[in-house]
Amino acid sequence: MKNILLQNNEYPIIASPMLSKELGLPAASFLQKLYYLLNETGKYKRKKNLTQHNNRKWWFHTFEEWTSTLGFFSLSTIKRAVSKLKELGLIEIHKLDSNKSMRVNYYTINYKKLKELFGISVSQTKTVAKPKTETETIVGTDTPVEPEATPEQLATIPSQNRALYRQLRQHKLDIAFDDPRLHFWGNKTNTVIAYTASASNRLNIKRWQWHTPEQVLPEHLIRI
Incomplete structure (x- = not known):
């Protein structure tokens, strides 16, 4: 029932309200979709579009493919959005x-610039992740690195994300209100909360300390 408004093979377009206000909806949607493609490749059929270069993930798309992927933006609109993001250093x-005759573009996100301009800190998916074990020492912090969101900031995100954010913060998960993963955890809310709430027992960590998602959540939930 949740997909009743979507036609076959369609998917919802998601963009941060804050980024949409600052960059415009096309650029914010492009950036969010690129983040998804770079990280959520398990369900995406064209894995050949993903490559590794200098220990970073890059995604290949022609502009025609971007028009199909983003759904309703025109080719000229997408080109302007890409130009804006590139000029700002966000992508x-x-x-x-390797075939020099294939003059195709690969895209990646500059997470350092994203944090510098908008204060958005996003953990990048590692190629090889060390599994958490019961004996591994996980050190938290007495105060959160990510500050508590203001009422004005919370008002900019969907109510479902807002409720999840508040519950995770109650369980000492050090996560920002505009972390893109809050969008993608929408249908996994109970699972994410359960893992977070049980972290002190599962991982033998101090329940009064703050821990990041990477410290307490399993890899399949971190890799959105």
Whole structure:
């Protein structure tokens, strides 16, 4: 029933309200979709579009493919959005194909610039992750690194994300209100909360300390 408004093979377009206000909806949607494609590849059929270069993930798309992927923006609108994101340093574009005749663009996100401009801290998916064990020492912090969101900030995100954010913060999860993962945990809310609430027992950590999602959540939930 949740997909009743979507046609076959369609998916909802998601963009941060704050980024949409600052960058415009096309650029914010492009950035959010690129983040999804770089990280949520398990369900995406065209894994050949993903490559590794200098220990970073890059995604290949032609502009025609972007028009299909983003759904309703025109080609010219997407080109302007890409130009804006590149000019701001939020995305990087390189031609990485070893076949020099294939002059195709690969895209990645500059997470350092994203945090510098908007204060958004996003953990990048590691290629190889060390599994958490019961004996591994996980050290938290007495105060959160991510500050508590203000009422004005909370008002900019959907109510479902707002409720999840508040519950996770109650369980000492050090997460920002505009973390993109809050969007993608929408249908996994109970699972995420359960893992967070049980972290002190599962991982033998101090329940009064703050811990990041990477410290307390399993890999399949971190890799959105």
